[in-house]
Amino acid sequence: MGEKRRVGVAIDFSATSRAAVRWAVENLVEDGDTIIAIHVQSSKAETAQKKLWGNTGSPLIPLEELREMNLPKLYGVNPDPEILDLLDSASRTMKVKVVCKIYWGDPREKLCDAVEDLKLDCLVVGSRGLGVLKRLLLGSVSKYVVTNATCPVTVVKGAATPKT
Amino acid sequence: MAGDRRIGVAMDFSPCSKAALRWATENLVKDGDHLIIVNVQKEVSYEVGETQLWETTGSPLIPLSEISDPNVMKKYGVKADAESLDILNTVARQKQAVVVMKIYWGDAREKICEAIDNIPLSSLIIGNRGLGKIKRVFMGSVSNFVVNNGSCPVTVVKSAEHEA
Numbered sequence: 001m002g003e004k005r006r007v008g009v010a011i012d013f014s015a016t017s018r019a020a021v022r023w024a025v026e027n028l029v030e031d032g033d034t035i036i037a038i039h040v041q042s043s044k045a046e047t048a049q050k051k052l053w054g055n056t057g058s059p060l061i062p063l064e065e066l067r068e069m070n071l072p073k074l075y076g077v078n079p080d081p082e083i084l085d086l087l088d089s090a091s092r093t094m095k096v097k098v099v100c101k102i103y104w105g106d107p108r109e110k111l112c113d114a115v116e117d118l119k120l121d122c123l124v125v126g127s128r129g130l131g132v133l134k135r136l137l138l139g140s141v142s143k144y145v146v147t148n149a150t151c152p153v154t155v156v157k158g159a160a161t162p163k164t
Numbered sequence: 165m166a167g168d169r170r171i172g173v174a175m176d177f178s179p180c181s182k183a184a185l186r187w188a189t190e191n192l193v194k195d196g197d198h199l200i201i202v203n204v205q206k207e208v209s210y211e212v213g214e215t216q217l218w219e220t221t222g223s224p225l226i227p228l229s230e231i232s233d234p235n236v237m238k239k240y241g242v243k244a245d246a247e248s249l250d251i252l253n254t255v256a257r258q259k260q261a262v263v264v265m266k267i268y269w270g271d272a273r274e275k276i277c278e279a280i281d282n283i284p285l286s287s288l289i290i291g292n293r294g295l296g297k298i299k300r301v302f303m304g305s306v307s308n309f310v311v312n313n314g315s316c317p318v319t320v321v322k323s324a325e326h327e328a
Contacts, residue, residue, distance in 0.1 A: 005191070023287075023317050027287065028191070143312075147303045149322075151322070152191075152320065152321040154287075154318065155317065155318050157317065
């Protein structure tokens with residue numbers, strides 16, 4: 001309502017997480033808020049950064065750094081250009097601060113931990129990600145997060161055409 | 165983006181759904197939006213006023229002025245408590261939001277999902293636990309069903325657990 005909020009968006013660069021970012025940017029976020037894009041890497045990844053930040057997650061990476069090629073490679077992340085564009089235009093048109101944080105481990109736990117760590121006011125997740133088991137309706141991660149996170153969680157279904 | 169959205173809040177007037185309403189008005193509703201309170205009653209009471217008339221399609225959209233009028237609400241067998249009315253009046257005033265209520269009769273799970281498709285709603289906010297006798301630990305059966313099956317982005321708002 002005027003207070004600056006910290007809005008988390010869970011990103012695995014799948015189609016539904018793109019929809020989640022789009023929804024958050026178009027509907028939820030307001031001037032002065034901070035968007036924290038949260039990405040959870042599998043703990044099997046063996047990058048140098050993981051050894052360094054494995055336990056607590058990466059430091060908060062500002063959006064500009066994420067757009068450069070080196071940083072993503074350093075973290076073993078392949079950012080989706082459309083998502084980066086959405087975040088970029090949000091930061092410019094709405095005076096919103098955009099940062100990214102990378103965790104390693106189980107997405108279920110790490111996303112719930114992130115709510116506490118990052119003191120998120122709310123979290124937006126897609127409904128289905130890149131998991132092998134294409135559950136019909138709701139992926140296991142979003143289901144877990146909706147149930148267990150301590151802040152309001154919005155689940156955005158992928159490829160939803162806006163209804164007027 | 166703002167101003168032409170239909171934001172639904174599922175309300176059974178439990179403390180949880182009031183928390184959901186409060187969150188929606190403080191975080192999501194923007195100037196000019198339509199705020200639609202969706203209330204689902206269990207059975208049609210054949211003695212009470214007009215409920216039989218609206219059994220299949222749900223009630224018409226009841227404007228805020230009528231929601232506050234006990235005579236009108238008696239026709240539908242629904243009573244909005246003072247605190248909720250206060251929140252609704254405030255958001256109507258401060259954000260120029262159009263506030264209406266739609267009442268359905270039947271199973272809450274199905275009717276809320278129906279509401280999303282029929283009204284239609286651009287997003288829905290729901291509390292995590294309602295008035296059900298079985299106090300599920302984290303998420304009630306209705307919110308669980310709606311998150312899984314609703315066709316729009318669904319936000320689940322947890323209310324502070326006061327129970328020991």
